[in-house]
Amino acid sequence: MLKLVAQQLRHQMRLISRASDVSYTKATASVTSGVSSSQEQQQSTQPPSIEVNKALEGWPEKLRKAGVGDIDFNLKCLVAHVLGRKFNTVKDYNNLLFTDTQMQNFERLCEARCARMPLQYILGEWDFMDLTLKTSPSVFIPRPETEEFVSKVIEVYRDVKEPIKMLEVGCGSGAMSLAILHALPNVQSTAIERGNAATELARENAKLVGLESRFIVYHHTMEEDKYLPSELANETYDLIIGNPPYVKSEEFPLLQPEVVCYENLNALDGGPDGLRVARLVFNLACKHLRPGGKLWLELGEDHPPLVQTIMDTQYEGRLRYIAGYKDQYKRNRFVEIEKPETAN
Numbered sequence: 001m002l003k004l005v006a007q008q009l010r011h012q013m014r015l016i017s018r019a020s021d022v023s024y025t026k027a028t029a030s031v032t033s034g035v036s037s038s039q040e041q042q043q044s045t046q047p048p049s050i051e052v053n054k055a056l057e058g059w060p061e062k063l064r065k066a067g068v069g070d071i072d073f074n075l076k077c078l079v080a081h082v083l084g085r086k087f088n089t090v091k092d093y094n095n096l097l098f099t100d101t102q103m104q105n106f107e108r109l110c111e112a113r114c115a116r117m118p119l120q121y122i123l124g125e126w127d128f129m130d131l132t133l134k135t136s137p138s139v140f141i142p143r144p145e146t147e148e149f150v151s152k153v154i155e156v157y158r159d160v161k162e163p164i165k166m167l168e169v170g171c172g173s174g175a176m177s178l179a180i181l182h183a184l185p186n187v188q189s190t191a192i193e194r195g196n197a198a199t200e201l202a203r204e205n206a207k208l209v210g211l212e213s214r215f216i217v218y219h220h221t222m223e224e225d226k227y228l229p230s231e232l233a234n235e236t237y238d239l240i241i242g243n244p245p246y247v248k249s250e251e252f253p254l255l256q257p258e259v260v261c262y263e264n265l266n267a268l269d270g271g272p273d274g275l276r277v278a279r280l281v282f283n284l285a286c287k288h289l290r291p292g293g294k295l296w297l298e299l300g301e302d303h304p305p306l307v308q309t310i311m312d313t314q315y316e317g318r319l320r321y322i323a324g325y326k327d328q329y330k331r332n333r334f335v336e337i338e339k340p341e342t343a344n
């Protein structure tokens with residue numbers, strides 16, 4: 001059913017792309033093949049001669065027709081990327097020039113954005129809290145709300161002086177673990193991730209930010225009764241975190257094309273009530289959380305009360321719901337669960 005929704009959306013995107021005079025397939029292929037890397041642009045010896053203001057002509061309208069929001073921000077990010085500069089160093093376009101190659105690259109990237117490829121995939125990197133991490137097509141793009149979730153976890157553990165053994169379930173790009181490791185030097189993180197590309201990217205990001213000695217990523221799909229890889233079968237953790245796929249099946253048609261067409265459905269699909277993967281994490285926590293340890297999850301807006309009921313009715317004596325916390329939009333999104341000291 002979800003694959004069908006994604007297929008239909010991709011078809012619609014091709015129609016939108018045609019209407020805005022760009023090619024969805026060409027745009028996607030040219031960006032993912034890395035034709036426009038900023039390194040290549042910097043190596044160019046051509047003199048810059050094309051005014052950026054001129055190069056921009058027509059693109060706001062094409063992007064608008066394609067349904068892209070915040071066009072000024074998108075264009076500024078793309079111009080900065082093509083020039084090999086940080087976004088915040090481009091104040092306006094006056095006196096900025098492209099070489100011929102940069103101009104061609106800019107047009108390719110704009111085409112990709114018209115085809116609704118997420119800006120994060122086009123640029124190939126994105127900031128998460130204090131870290132700049134690589135992004136990669138099909139690996140889940142860390143969201144701003146996840147920064148709030150991670151900040152909350154950091155705040156709670158900031159004063160703990162003892163070593164903290166953490167497990168992350170479904171680490172994607174590694175953003176959550178890496179931000180926590182960056183802030184808290186006494187944490188050691190082990191992560192599991194079902195996606196091959198995501199596992200590789202998380203390892204690459206750990207190296208990029210110099211945290212690989214405290215972050216180990218296993219390519220493993222958590223399943224009932226096989227929650228962790230066999231080498232971790234007897235491990236317990238002080239803290240388990242996760243942002244499991246939590247989109248309800250019925251919500252898929254409401255998602256933006258950027259999400260459905262380009263992100264991995266395995267990173268999003270939470271089943272009929274959005275808690276299919278979270279339920280596995282609850283069972284994992286019963287087995288792999290030490291008594292007194294905490295499970296923190298980022299979930300969907302309706303989930304905290306439902307999780308509280310599930311804890312009270314199905315996990316009594318094994319896991320205890322502590323609290324739900326709101327994100328900046330006042331949506332109840334983050335849950336804190338404890339394994340009682342008396343549980344075994």
Ligand SMILES: C[S@@+](CC[C@H](N)C(=O)[O-])C[C@H]1O[C@@H](n2cnc3c(N)ncnc32)[C@H](O)[C@@H]1O
Nearest residue numbers: 140142170171172193194195221222243245267
């Ligand atoms: C919503 S994404 C979150 C990624 C990352 N934690 C973040 O916040 O950016 C969920 C991640 O869980 C992974 N995942 C889903 N089901 C899994 C399972 N059964 N075992 C391991 N990883 C899983 C997906 O591949 C995806 O990378």
